[in-house]
Amino acid sequence: MPQHVTPLPPALSPTSTPSPTSAELLDFVRRTAADTELVDSLPLDPEGRTWVRLDGPGGSEAWLIGWPPGAGTGWHDHAESLGAFATARGTLTENALAVRLPASGWKTLELADGLDRSRRLPEGTGRAFGRHHVHEVLNESTDTHAVSVHAYYPPLPLIRRFSRTGAVLRLEQVERPEDWQ
Structure with a gap:
């Protein structure tokens, strides 16, 4: 749950502008991450993540996260x-799976070998991803806060949370927007 949430003015409705592409979302998050005044305004908490909702392009959902x-x-x-x-x-690490999971109808999957991908994203770097992208994002530093900017289109209808033990991925929870806003 967010510890600090400050809504900004709503974005244009999705019907008034074309849907943003993943390249446009990536451009937005890179430009926003370079806005030192905005990044410096995020309250940081030593105990948990903090975030503020931003006005994303073309009706997208965007967040500044500490x-x-x-x-x-x-x-x-x-x-x-x-x-x-x-x-x-700072630097974030993304661990991802190079596989598209079924949208529904399962609770546990055994993953094949060779699906794991890992990348480090130091300050100033970013990445875009498509639908059904399964990942985890980590600040592996022992002493430094990281801050990042995220954007999603369409605005997140849900987030599926998984646990992982070795090659076994288990669906644990489905969150809806009212759970994090």
Whole structure:
């Protein structure tokens, strides 16, 4: 749950502008991550992640997120939404699976070998991803906060959270927007 949430003015409705592409979302998060005044305005908490909702392009959902040392998201996906994120401060690590999971009808999956991908995203770098992207994001630093900017289109209809033990991925929880806003 967010510890600090300050809504900004609403974005244009999705019907008034074309849907943003993943490249446009990536451009937005990179430009926003470079806004030092905005990044410096985020309250940081030594105990948990903090975030502020931003006005994303073309009706997208966007967030500025602070990551204390050792914080992470756990394994999750963003359902039918495209996404992008960029590191504004510190370094984040993304662990991802190179596989599209079924949208429904399962609780446990055994993953094949060779699906794991890992990348470090130092300050100023970002990445875009497509629908059904399964990943976890971590601040592996033991002493430095990280800050990042994230954008999703369409706005997140849900987030599926998973646990992982070795090659076994288990669906643990489905969160809806009212759970995090």
